[in-house]
Amino acid sequence: MPASRPLAASEKPGSGPPNVVMIISDDQGWGDYGFMGHPVIRTPHLDRLASRSKLFTRGYVPTSLCRPSLATLATGLFPHQHLITGNDPPGGARERVLEGRRRMIELFRESPTIAGLLASKKYLSHQSGKWWEGHCRCGEFTDGMTHGDPSRGGRHGDDGLKIGRRTMQPIFDFVEGAGERPFFLWYAPFLPHTPHNPPERLLARYREEGRAPALAKYYAMCEWFDETCGQLLDFLEKKGLTERTLVVYVTDNGWIQKTRESVLPTGWRLPHEPKSKRSPYDGGLRTPIMFSWPGRIEPSRDTTTLVSSVDLVPTILRACGLQPT
Secondary structure (H helix, E strand, C coil), rough: CCCCCCCCCCCCCCCCCEEEEEEEECCCCCCCCCCCCCCCCCCCCHHHHHHEEEEEEECCCCCCCCCHHHHHHHHHHCCHHCCCCCCCCCCCCCHHHHHHHHHHHHHHCCCHHHHHHHHCCCEEEEEEECCCEEEEEEEEEEECCCCCEEEEECCHHHHHHEEEECCHHHHHHHHHHHCCCEEEEEECCCCCCCCCCCCHHHHHHHCCCCCHHHHHHHHHHHHHHHHHHHHHHHHHHHHHCCCHEEEEEEECCCCCCEEEEEEEECCCEEEEEECCCCCCHHHHEEEEEEECCCCCCCCCCCCCCCEEHHHHHHHHHHHHHCCCC
């Protein structure tokens, strides 16, 4: 689809460039939210965010697989430009795989990143959650959680995957330490991604006769993710940062939960329906996209305009006073 026009903030004067928080869901269906009309899944915190956002219900990512999709969110480039087109290099001997991973990271480092571009405006930046491209410094973050060393198990986030599932403290510590400096926060928790092991207190809400256990677990995972978003947004509110912060929401790719196991001819077991993740259908590519900046962006709901995640980086850069490259 053609690149959409960057979102323009109002002309209301501010005290400086906004903080930027990018919230990235991991493997979630485009309709699996309260604000998108799901009849069962509870997402009160994201519902509240949607109510104060410019919400596009017809957002799309350029590819329905996490690594290339996340690389687009980090660079503002299509996969054929940043050259990350899959999750892993071809298989084979361990050393061959490790060398392939190192080469993919080297290719990624040839592209500019949003964290690096914002650094020219004195932004501090923090990476947490999913991150495939080596150490967080490979993405030009000033701080982060992922070591990214393939020889130590670094693949898609390593230590960063603790965010949300185990703790939110690294984010809170980073924001506290930023002081008056503007900051960019990459919050990409391993949620509601498998393993679907939600807390029992949430799973109990979704168990009911006739509902597949796998579906109940997925529903609970969506609420768990929403709960962590609430912790982040409430923290910003407590610190008086809400009106000084642009919050951007997107999902890396879609998901339709499979309720019965199926095995592909290759022997790979699909945990999701074929027309979702890894497919060119809406179930794989579609996502709500929203922008919240109280007092600067007028809340509204757009159900018809097609927008692409490739435009998030130039939109954020412009909001922060930088001309997109």
